[in-house]
Amino acid sequence: xxxxxxxxxxxxxxxxxxxxxxxxxxxxxxxxxxxxxxxxxxxxxxxxxxxxxxxxxxxxxxxxxxxxxxxxxxxxxxxxxxxxxxxxxxxxxxxxxxxxxxxxxxxxxxxxxxxxxxxxxxxxxxxxxxxxxxxxxxxxxxxxxxxxxxxxxxxxxxxxxxxxxxxxxxxxxxxxxxxxxxxxxxxxxxxxxxxxxxxxxxxxxxxx
Amino acid sequence: xxxxxxxxxxxxxxxxxxxxxxxxxxxxxxxxxxxxxxxxxxxxxxxxxxxxxxxxxxxxxxxxxxxxxxxxxxxxxxxxxxxxxxxxxxxxxxxxxxxxxxxxxxxxxxxxxxxxxxxxxxxxxxxxxxxxxxxxxxxxxxxxxxxxxxxxxxxxxxxxxxxxxxxxxxxxxxxxxxxxxxxxxxxxxxxxxxxxxxxxxxxxxxxx
Numbered sequence: 001x002x003x004x005x006x007x008x009x010x011x012x013x014x015x016x017x018x019x020x021x022x023x024x025x026x027x028x029x030x031x032x033x034x035x036x037x038x039x040x041x042x043x044x045x046x047x048x049x050x051x052x053x054x055x056x057x058x059x060x061x062x063x064x065x066x067x068x069x070x071x072x073x074x075x076x077x078x079x080x081x082x083x084x085x086x087x088x089x090x091x092x093x094x095x096x097x098x099x100x101x102x103x104x105x106x107x108x109x110x111x112x113x114x115x116x117x118x119x120x121x122x123x124x125x126x127x128x129x130x131x132x133x134x135x136x137x138x139x140x141x142x143x144x145x146x147x148x149x150x151x152x153x154x155x156x157x158x159x160x161x162x163x164x165x166x167x168x169x170x171x172x173x174x175x176x177x178x179x180x181x182x183x184x185x186x187x188x189x190x191x192x193x194x195x196x197x198x199x200x201x202x203x204x205x206x207x208x
Numbered sequence: 209x210x211x212x213x214x215x216x217x218x219x220x221x222x223x224x225x226x227x228x229x230x231x232x233x234x235x236x237x238x239x240x241x242x243x244x245x246x247x248x249x250x251x252x253x254x255x256x257x258x259x260x261x262x263x264x265x266x267x268x269x270x271x272x273x274x275x276x277x278x279x280x281x282x283x284x285x286x287x288x289x290x291x292x293x294x295x296x297x298x299x300x301x302x303x304x305x306x307x308x309x310x311x312x313x314x315x316x317x318x319x320x321x322x323x324x325x326x327x328x329x330x331x332x333x334x335x336x337x338x339x340x341x342x343x344x345x346x347x348x349x350x351x352x353x354x355x356x357x358x359x360x361x362x363x364x365x366x367x368x369x370x371x372x373x374x375x376x377x378x379x380x381x382x383x384x385x386x387x388x389x390x391x392x393x394x395x396x397x398x399x400x401x402x403x404x405x406x407x408x409x410x411x412x413x414x415x416x
Contacts, residue, residue, distance in 0.1 A: 004221065004224070007215075007224065010215045010218075010219060011216055011217075019293060023289065024291075025367075035387060055288070070289060072289070072290075075286070077283075077284070077285055079281070080278055080282050081280070082231065082278045082280075083232075092339050102354075102355065105359075106359065106405060106416075109352060109355045109373070112348050112352050112355070113352070116348050116352070119344055119345045123338065131298055137324065137327045137328065140324050140327070144320050147316060151312070197314060208317060208318050
């Protein structure tokens with residue numbers, strides 16, 4: 001799943017509402033249109049966009065009614081901070097095999113419900129841990145940023161050091177990422193190396 | 209941070225690009241406009257929307273140049289599956305106090321970089337664990353859905369059981385969540401209770 005495409009799709013409130021409805025159970029067009037008080041044509045347009053992106057699928061039941069449903073487990077994680085930006089979308093294929101192992105009775109259902117709630121609790125805790133890690137990363141970035149300001153002699157050195165803090169890379173990559181001509185990057189890399197601030201490795205790779 | 213508003217804002221590619229740029233370092237309008245090849249007016253409009261939502265802030269430097277920067281640590285998690293839909297945005301306040309504890313030298317910087325990379329590794333692993341938990345939840349939901357289909361006698365019973373699987377609730381909440389009149393919900397709740405499928409608790413609360 002392409003994260004940019006997913007964010008484009010999720011940027012529309014009605015599409016989010018349709019997805020939310022379909023994530024509850026499969027629906028046909030009139031149902032969606034009634035529940036969300038949206039014209040059938042608008043609903044169909046949204047469904048088509050969601051289908052093209054692989055978020056939903058459809059099937060036709062015995063009464064020849066076309067139902068739409070969410071196709072997969074899709075996760076999107078986005079974060080932004082004063083020093084980082086990241087977005088990642090992932091599709092998790094759903095295993096459907098082991099279901100036959102469950103006997104279709106009430107006891108099994110309540111046991112599964114218990115397990116479900118445990119997993120949801122686990123999910124919440126994981127989210128909290130991730131927030132804590134994210135906060136720690138930003139705190140360290142903040143400290144690094146201040147140290148780099150002390151060490152760097154000009155704008156270019158600061159930019160280069162900050163890029164190398166995130167990732168060791170060669171002068172070509174630095175030039176592209178920073179939008180600074182390669183010969184300017186190389187001049188400053190040499191100066192920083194001569195002062196013992198950065199190190200040169202094989203293949204023109206540079207690191208702090 | 210309101211998740212709907214955040215998704216609305218992130219639905220625009222240029223706004224995402226601006227955020228990504230500002231997450232690298234503070235920028236002024238002309239810089240953004242040059243780097244992204246966007247008109248200054250368009251950039252200003254996007255910045256205003258991002259500022260209103262609290263995603264970015266600005267400050268003016270000694271040369272009276274106005275810089276924009278990302279204000280906080282913001283995380284958004286979105287997931288959708290055939291049985292669940294969730295979106296959560298969180299703002300993580302950044303602690304800036306402990307920075308004075310770091311001495312501004314190269315040795316500290318490389319140590320911090322090491323710690324930074326460790327944390328990034330941890331972040332990746334947490335994301336993988338979250339995916340695994342999400343997959344397990346969907347698998348169990350899938351099994352529950354099939355059991356409910358066996359137990360339920362009609363559409364209404366199925367809807368009610370599925371809602372109670374997710375969360376114990378009263379008939380009013382069920383009526384609102386399912387878009388089914390309350391008296392219809394109550395009729396079916398009684399029938400399910402009489403068959404021993406669900407239980408009634410205090411305050412008209414129902415559970416599996």
